[in-house]
Amino acid sequence: MKTRRQFFKLAGTGILAAGVSSAYSSPVITQHQADARDLFKLGMAGYSFKEFTVEQTIEMMKRAGVSNLSIKDFHMPYTSTKDQITSVISKFRAGDINPYAVGVVYMKTEQEVDRSFEYAKMAGVKLIVGAPEYALLPYVEKKIKEYDIRLAIHNHGPDNPLFPNAADIWNNIWDKDRRMGICIDIGHTRRDGKDPVFDILKYGSRIFDVHIKDVDKDTKDGKMVEIGRGIIDIPGVIAALRRIGFSGMCSLEYEKDMKDPLAGIAESLGYFRGVMQCR
């Protein structure tokens, strides 16, 4: 970078006109190396592939150059046996996909909490992205301790009275086991009139997972758009994630053109990576 900066300096002083050697000795850095400079990684929230089979999901993720996946239940039903779960996980792994979490998992009863932790354990993941009823949180905390599996509670904005934003999650979990945390959905956060940059900085110590997306308005009727086409301050989000030392996944949850999402997924991940590339 020193050479490059010096060059810009030269360009400014007019020394260029005198003829500077064009020897180009910058190291070759590919995008994957560039990504590797950040602690956090890109992934996909399984919901994006609602209309597709496991095989199609693998194929699309390969095209988009992304390998981390939070598995949604339509690809691996909660009622699956251990063998069925192993089979789905194996398919993903054979396709070079890393299933790092399950979710979003809703839990309305203690039985559903039990089932969710068993399900995550069978899947071999150490993270559940979920939304248990408020009253179940003490019971969920027991399970977290029993299984040593983390729970990242997902906020759903103004659509849902259950955990609208990160502040609400924080207020309900701050005194619980530190393995109970937040999956901040930056789109629902913005649709809830909140600033995801602010929330990431403020609640960063308990953010385990991030759902990345973009929206066209900061109100309930805001619609999802390709990342970069909406109003979310993506450079600010990335700066905030770096600031808190976030080392989890930024998983794209793409909910537009759900029957033909590949172009939008590719554009969104491309945009996010482009911003990541800038320092």
Place this chain on the structure above:
Amino acid sequence: MKTRRQFFKLAGTGILAAGVSSAYSSPVITQHQADARDLFKLGMAGYSFKEFTVEQTIEMMKRAGVSNLSIKDFHMPYTSTKDQITSVISKFRAGDINPYAVGVVYMKTEQEVDRSFEYAKMAGVKLIVGAPEYALLPYVEKKIKEYDIRLAIHNHGPDNPLFPNAADIWNNIWDKDRRMGICIDIGHTRRDGKDPVFDILKYGSRIFDVHIKDVDKDTKDGKMVEIGRGIIDIPGVIAALRRIGFSGMCSLEYEKDMKDPLAGIAESLGYFRGVMQCR
């Protein structure tokens, strides 16, 4: 930005812990507004749509959210009548596409030069992206003066002895009419072992058009990849374009997966826009 910076400052000092109001008053800036802060705009080089009809091209460009096009001859043959050309141009305009140039046009004889300028005039564009034989440049200069249509000569790297890089173009045009300039292809530049950032800064005064792309190696056998997956320093390219006050088009010439290019086009434009968003 002041508020955001102050906030980061607060976050660093721990004042956040005391509880800062989360009032969010940042202005809503959409990507199109963000793009508008730059003098240059995004476009597509028609060659990207080699396998597709005019209608399919319009459809894909709409999906990718890009509207400026340099038309390639397979969509509008050089032998077209005025009516045929008007019909193609009208189709693009009706699809909200702005045909801002024709090319890449190769010119091997004076007759082909004549035909090219007449073709551009009939198309109503003020820019030809092309590659005339070296010996024809004095004749081309006459045509530029006669038609008041600019020519941006395209460099083709190590594949082609005709204009391998911007330095070679510059050496052949510096003393010609100032409407004779350069379409710098950053991919071929890099494959020719040159640094596109350096060349943009050095030859900026005559750069009229830019072909954006990425490559995986800085040698002749370098292959095209999605922008961001290769070795080209895109933040450096954008900084250089800003430095020279470039006000033309950065047109993606996408030559990978040519039978199914939409995902790669979307990812490439997304990445470029992501970098543009950062300042």
